[in-house]
Amino acid sequence: MAETTADVRRDIELTRERMSSTLAELENKLNVVQMVRDHPWPALAVAVGAGVLLSGSTADVKAAAATVTATKGATTKLGSALDEVVATLMGGVHQAIDSRITGWVDELKTAIGARPRESGTLIPPRAD
Numbered sequence: 001m002a003e004t005t006a007d008v009r010r011d012i013e014l015t016r017e018r019m020s021s022t023l024a025e026l027e028n029k030l031n032v033v034q035m036v037r038d039h040p041w042p043a044l045a046v047a048v049g050a051g052v053l054l055s056g057s058t059a060d061v062k063a064a065a066a067t068v069t070a071t072k073g074a075t076t077k078l079g080s081a082l083d084e085v086v087a088t089l090m091g092g093v094h095q096a097i098d099s100r101i102t103g104w105v106d107e108l109k110t111a112i113g114a115r116p117r118e119s120g121t122l123i124p125p126r127a128d
Helices: 005-029 032-038 040-056 059-073 074-112
Strands: none
Touching: 032 040
Protein backbone atom coordinates (compact mmCIF):
# COMPACT_ATOMS: atom_id res chain seq x y z
CA MET A 1 0.00 0.00 0.00
CA ALA A 2 1.23 3.35 -0.94
CA GLU A 3 0.82 6.09 1.60
CA THR A 4 0.07 9.57 0.51
CA THR A 5 1.93 12.61 1.68
CA ALA A 6 -1.05 13.61 3.82
CA ASP A 7 -0.99 10.22 5.58
CA VAL A 8 2.71 10.57 6.37
CA ARG A 9 2.22 14.08 7.71
CA ARG A 10 -0.70 12.92 9.84
CA ASP A 11 1.42 10.07 11.26
CA ILE A 12 4.26 12.50 12.02
CA GLU A 13 1.85 14.87 13.78
CA LEU A 14 0.37 12.03 15.87
CA THR A 15 3.87 10.91 16.83
CA ARG A 16 4.77 14.46 17.86
CA GLU A 17 1.66 14.72 20.02
CA ARG A 18 2.38 11.37 21.72
CA MET A 19 6.00 12.40 22.36
CA SER A 20 4.91 15.77 23.77
CA SER A 21 2.43 14.15 26.15
CA THR A 22 5.02 11.56 27.20
CA LEU A 23 7.59 14.28 27.90
CA ALA A 24 5.04 16.27 29.88
CA GLU A 25 4.26 13.19 32.00
CA LEU A 26 7.98 12.61 32.61
CA GLU A 27 8.46 16.24 33.63
CA ASN A 28 5.58 15.96 36.10
CA LYS A 29 7.02 12.75 37.56
CA LEU A 30 10.51 14.24 37.86
CA ASN A 31 9.41 17.60 39.27
CA VAL A 32 11.23 17.49 42.61
CA VAL A 33 9.63 20.65 43.97
CA GLN A 34 6.14 19.30 43.34
CA MET A 35 7.08 15.94 44.85
CA VAL A 36 8.29 17.66 48.01
CA ARG A 37 5.10 19.72 48.19
CA ASP A 38 2.94 16.64 47.69
CA HIS A 39 4.91 14.41 50.10
CA PRO A 40 6.88 16.54 52.60
CA TRP A 41 7.57 13.89 55.26
CA PRO A 42 9.02 11.25 52.91
CA ALA A 43 11.07 14.02 51.26
CA LEU A 44 12.44 15.03 54.67
CA ALA A 45 13.28 11.40 55.43
CA VAL A 46 15.15 11.07 52.13
CA ALA A 47 17.07 14.30 52.81
CA VAL A 48 18.08 13.13 56.30
CA GLY A 49 19.11 9.74 54.94
CA ALA A 50 21.21 11.34 52.21
CA GLY A 51 22.83 13.60 54.81
CA VAL A 52 23.70 10.62 57.01
CA LEU A 53 25.17 8.74 54.06
CA LEU A 54 27.21 11.73 52.93
CA SER A 55 28.47 12.42 56.44
CA GLY A 56 29.79 8.87 56.66
CA SER A 57 32.04 9.37 53.66
CA THR A 58 35.48 10.90 54.06
CA ALA A 59 35.19 13.10 50.98
CA ASP A 60 34.90 16.25 53.08
CA VAL A 61 37.99 15.33 55.12
CA LYS A 62 39.97 14.67 51.94
CA ALA A 63 38.85 17.98 50.42
CA ALA A 64 39.81 19.89 53.58
CA ALA A 65 43.24 18.23 53.67
CA ALA A 66 43.82 19.03 50.01
CA THR A 67 42.85 22.67 50.60
CA VAL A 68 45.25 22.98 53.53
CA THR A 69 48.07 21.43 51.51
CA ALA A 70 47.42 23.68 48.52
CA THR A 71 47.37 26.89 50.56
CA LYS A 72 50.18 26.09 52.99
CA GLY A 73 52.85 28.22 51.27
CA ALA A 74 50.51 31.09 50.48
CA THR A 75 49.40 31.63 54.06
CA THR A 76 52.47 33.57 55.22
CA LYS A 77 52.69 35.69 52.08
CA LEU A 78 49.00 36.48 52.14
CA GLY A 79 49.03 37.14 55.88
CA SER A 80 51.87 39.65 55.70
CA ALA A 81 50.30 41.40 52.70
CA LEU A 82 46.97 41.65 54.51
CA ASP A 83 48.74 42.96 57.63
CA GLU A 84 50.30 45.75 55.57
CA VAL A 85 46.97 46.63 53.95
CA VAL A 86 45.19 46.73 57.31
CA ALA A 87 47.97 48.82 58.89
CA THR A 88 47.86 51.33 56.03
CA LEU A 89 44.09 51.48 56.15
CA MET A 90 44.01 51.99 59.92
CA GLY A 91 46.69 54.69 59.69
CA GLY A 92 44.61 56.54 57.11
CA VAL A 93 41.44 56.16 59.14
CA HIS A 94 43.21 57.40 62.28
CA GLN A 95 44.58 60.42 60.42
CA ALA A 96 41.15 61.25 58.94
CA ILE A 97 39.43 60.99 62.32
CA ASP A 98 42.17 63.02 64.00
CA SER A 99 41.91 65.83 61.45
CA ARG A 100 38.10 65.83 61.68
CA ILE A 101 38.18 66.07 65.48
CA THR A 102 40.83 68.78 65.35
CA GLY A 103 38.64 70.73 62.94
CA TRP A 104 35.63 70.41 65.23
CA VAL A 105 37.67 71.53 68.24
CA ASP A 106 38.98 74.56 66.32
CA GLU A 107 35.43 75.46 65.22
CA LEU A 108 34.22 75.16 68.78
CA LYS A 109 37.08 77.35 70.05
CA THR A 110 36.29 79.95 67.42
CA ALA A 111 32.62 79.84 68.36
CA ILE A 112 33.34 80.50 72.04
CA GLY A 113 35.96 83.15 71.27
CA ALA A 114 39.10 81.16 72.11
CA ARG A 115 42.14 81.14 69.88
CA PRO A 116 42.25 78.02 67.61
CA ARG A 117 45.34 75.84 67.70
CA GLU A 118 47.99 76.64 65.11
CA SER A 119 48.50 73.88 62.58
CA GLY A 120 51.46 71.64 63.32
CA THR A 121 51.60 72.43 67.05
CA LEU A 122 50.58 70.09 69.77
CA ILE A 123 47.89 70.97 72.24
CA PRO A 124 49.62 71.61 75.56
CA PRO A 125 48.50 69.48 78.50
CA ARG A 126 46.07 71.06 80.91
CA ALA A 127 47.52 72.33 84.12
CA ASP A 128 45.03 71.52 86.83
